[in-house]
Amino acid sequence: MxxxxxxxxxxxxxxxxxxxxxxxxxxxxxxxxxxxxxxxxxxxxxxxxxxxxxxxxxxxxxxxxxxxxxxxxxxxxxxxxxxxxxxxxxxxxxxxxxxxxxxxxxxxxxxxxxxxxxxxxxxxxxxxxxxxxxxxxxxxxxxxxxxxxxxxxxxxxxxxxxxxxxxxxxxxxxxxxxxxxxxGEKGYFDTRIVYVSETGPKAKRITRIALMDQDGANHRFLTDGRELTFGPRFSPDGRRVAYLLYRGMRPRVYMRDIEGGREQVLIDTPRMNFAPRFSPDGQTALVTVNEDGDFNIVAVDLATRQQRRITSGGGISTSPSFSPDGRRIVFNSDRSGRPHLFVTGAQGGPAERISYGDGQYGSPAWSPRGDLIAFVNIKQRYFHIGVMRPDGSDERLITRSWQDEAPTWAPNGRVVIFQRTEPGGTTKRLYAIDVSGYNERLVPTPLDASDPDWSGLLP
Amino acid sequence: MVAVTALAVVRPRAMNCRGAKSSWELPMKLTLLPVAATALLLAACSSTPSSDETSGAGGMTTSDASSLTSGPVAGSQADLEQNVGDRVYFGFDSSTLDETARSTLQRQATWLQQFPSVSATVEGHTDERGTREYNLALGERRASAAARYLSSLGVPESRLMTISYGKDRPADPGSSEEAWALNRRAVTVINATN
The missing domain is CATH 3.40.50.10070 (TolB, N-terminal domain)
Structure with a gap:
């Protein structure tokens, strides 16, 4: 039993x-x-x-x-x-x-x-x-x-x-x-989605962290919209959420328990930090930290709050994603000119570039199965969601629209959820698509929606 | 018994569409209005502050109705906007200050030195053609580039803050090349005094 x-x-x-x-x-x-x-x-x-x-x-x-x-x-x-x-x-x-x-x-x-x-x-x-x-x-x-x-x-x-x-x-x-x-594959129905709910005119959006079941039921808001907020991510057990919050003119990552938890800043620094990602074992969170206009990824031990550097150097390194075994990290960096995808070890060290196609790459997301990395590719006036193997081979684009971004995976690694912005830039919706590139469908939300993250199967 | 037919993989329609290189990827040649004219134009749009960036700052000094006849209050945001130029623009995916940007910042530095009690936040922004997270970084990098230049010109660092809104606080809500050029910006916003 x-x-x-x-x-x-x-x-x-x-x-x-x-x-x-x-x-x-x-x-x-x-x-x-x-x-x-x-x-x-x-x-x-x-x-x-x-x-x-x-x-x-x-x-x-x-x-x-x-x-x-x-x-x-x-x-x-x-x-x-x-x-x-x-x-x-x-x-x-x-x-x-x-x-x-x-x-x-x-x-x-x-x-x-x-x-x-x-x-x-x-x-x-x-x-x-x-x-x-x-x-x-x-x-x-x-x-x-x-x-x-x-x-x-x-x-x-x-x-x-x-x-x-x-x-x-x-x-x-x-x-x-x-x-x-x-x-023969695990399902993904007993799961939840956390995302950014948006309202208001394009230049003055009000954003709130929202939570719902995978099918849109039991929808509720976790923040009240008084402060701008982006990029929520579930902890692996689905009990906590980390997100960027513009509190007191200091955009920083905050974390809270979904049930009754109080918001807590992740690292006590006045520097801007954003793009939180939990490690698969739930013990570490990655954040991107502003270092005088350069951006590097730092790992924060959630028990001790000690920080460890994952990337270094000039330019922008952000949007990290752990491999499911926790041993590698894929991230987005402009260190070679345009934004591309790189893979490094969980302790940092040398990074290998894996994207070589045209245009810009961003928002890599390692599949929970480990076999693929989903990403955004921007070229020829279109935003695409694509997938490639972790070594950069077998790249396939599975969507195209005026603006598709922010892919994350269903826990079985068969479905990708992402944000689609209609031309004009205010109407934003969540879509899901099979990794094969078929069965693209709207994920209904009460208001405009961006930055989805899919929980694991609920415990 | 049950026949489940798995068809061969059909290539998604989005693939392999290699058209002409899009213009936005090319180095852009956009003719921007001279800064002073832009500022006037913006000011003309509305008697309230025309920029949207004040939301987070909670702090631009607005010119009230009486100041419309007498001009903006010296040392105010309206003064900065109309007489100095409150913003500088950037190329696509760039945080490099061009000559126009540097001369605007030089005027800002002189102006800030005239009003030593004024502190400011440089807000960095991007166009919408990138991912949100990358743009948050790019916006901050633009704000930092402008702030660093201001402090190199003698404005004490203690009077300057930076913040990035990435692509989420556009000045122009349009989705044209012109709108995107106006949105790739760093805006100097006077902090509220208490």
Whole structure:
């Protein structure tokens, strides 16, 4: 049994796997024993339904997501809402296409047992999600099962017990389980996004740090807009945020706990510092510090606040990003003329230039998988989001617009979120795109939005 | 059983579009109005301070209605703007002070020495054609270049602060080459006196 804490409430949520349902004999070809063997194993070896998302464009898998069965009361509402959230997540990924519920033949109550797979094959479903919601003394218990319709077997099943208020997180955990079972990659649905919310005219923007679930739900502001603020970043555990704040005419990096924390300056210096990034182990933060008009990256030990220099010399070095193993840092520097990308060790030292294309490069972001670095490339009047390997090879541009910038990664390294500014420079929106360059989609925000950062999977 | 078809990778449409080199990447030749004329023009736009940069500073001395007839109060922001020139401009991705910038700063230095109780913040800005973080650095580098030059001309460092707003406080909200040239700037703003 796994246990995790809801960071919003610190209430326990319990998750355990469900064994396969036993076949009760009257289903045609398979006897009970054989079915038990097949289903109980939940084994990959038997499973036919799988998709390799590393291959670029994939035809979305038609999936039926049934309303869940419910005992009544609060469960009845959630029995419709939880599948809705799952559908929105899976459809948004571009890898799935939810089949219209109107077409479903078998009802939720009947789906407490084995599905009639023939009914689901008839509407061309390749996968089926069924579930049950029941009220419990501690809140709700949700069981869900993912079925391979053509293979006629359960692929995975989970029971999640949690406070009813955490129902969206339950839906996200189920979505992650489905995504992972079918793609073989971790999901990214039980996550949050922190970003800069912007309002007002271009020359007098008001900016606030905002936080929301990955799908835009539970939106709230962390700062009040009285002071200009940019560039928020999550700590690896998702509990803290660091950002640039213009307080008292001194733009510096501040840090706070998301829940009830008070803002605290990262380093006690009057010098401008900005562009905070946490190390993967959460023990260090990188910041860019003004040294008389030159800018260098400094590592700050979060326990002792001792500083260690990562880059040195004249010019501008900023926008660092750690490799997921914490051993290397990619950053942006104009040391060779125009702004380009460089890689150095986590302790600093010699830096190797990795970008050699036309135009300017900026905002490198190392994928959590370690295999790619996302970046901004500005040339020919367009801003592009691109990806390259950490040695600079295999560069590909995956977006183009008047102004695309600030890429960061979903925790599974398959999706990049970035900021798109419409021509004219005031309308700013967040977009997500698969690393393949497909399935570009708007990430809805209530106001203009910039500088997104994607949390890891919530603990 | 289930047939999942993975199609071959199609190249994203943005790739391989190598057109003519864009003009903004080339060394720019923009004709800027002489500083005094620019200042007049800006002042003419509005009777309130025309620059947007005061937001953070909380401190430009504004000329009130009566001063419209008598001219700006000596030692005020309006005085600096109209009679000296409060800003200098930079080339694309550059923090180098050109001859025009240096002569404006020389006048600023003389003016600041006339009013020894005045302290100022040099605000550095960029155009919007870059990333936010790089531009925060570039803006500060421009402010520092201007402030260093002022102090080399005898303005005590203790009277000068710098701050960068990067690309997020444009003077001209437009998105033309002309607007971008006006936004690549360092503006000297008189600090409020308490």
């Amino acid at each position: 796994m246990q995790f804490l809801d960071p919003r409430r610190d209430e326990p949520v319990r998750i355990r796997s469900l064994p396969g349902l036993m076949q009760i004999g009257r289903r045609g070809l398979l006897g009970a024993g054989a079915a038990g063997l097949l289903l109980g194993a939940g084994g990959k070896a038997f499973c036919q339904l799988a998709v390799d998302i590393t291959q670029g464009v994939v035809e979305p898998i038609p999936i039926a997501i049934s309303p869940f069965a419910a005992g009544g009361g609060q469960g009845a509402t959630l029995a419709g809402q939880i599948p809705d959230v799952i559908s929105a997540n899976l459809d948004g990924s571009g890898l799935f296409r939810t089949i219209d519920r109107q077409a479903y033949i078998q009802g939720p109550e009947e789906l407490r047992g084995m599905p009639r797979f023939a009914d689901w094959r008839q509407i061309n479903a390749q996968a089926l999600v069924s579930g049950v919601v029941e009220e419990t003394p501690g809140g709700i218990g949700v069981e869900f099962r993912l079925w391979d319709v053509l293979g006629g077997q359960q692929m995975t099943g989970l029971r999640i017990d949690a406070p009813a208020a955490s129902w969206r997180r339950i839906a996200h955990r189920i979505s992650d389980a489905i995504y992972e079972r079918i793609t």
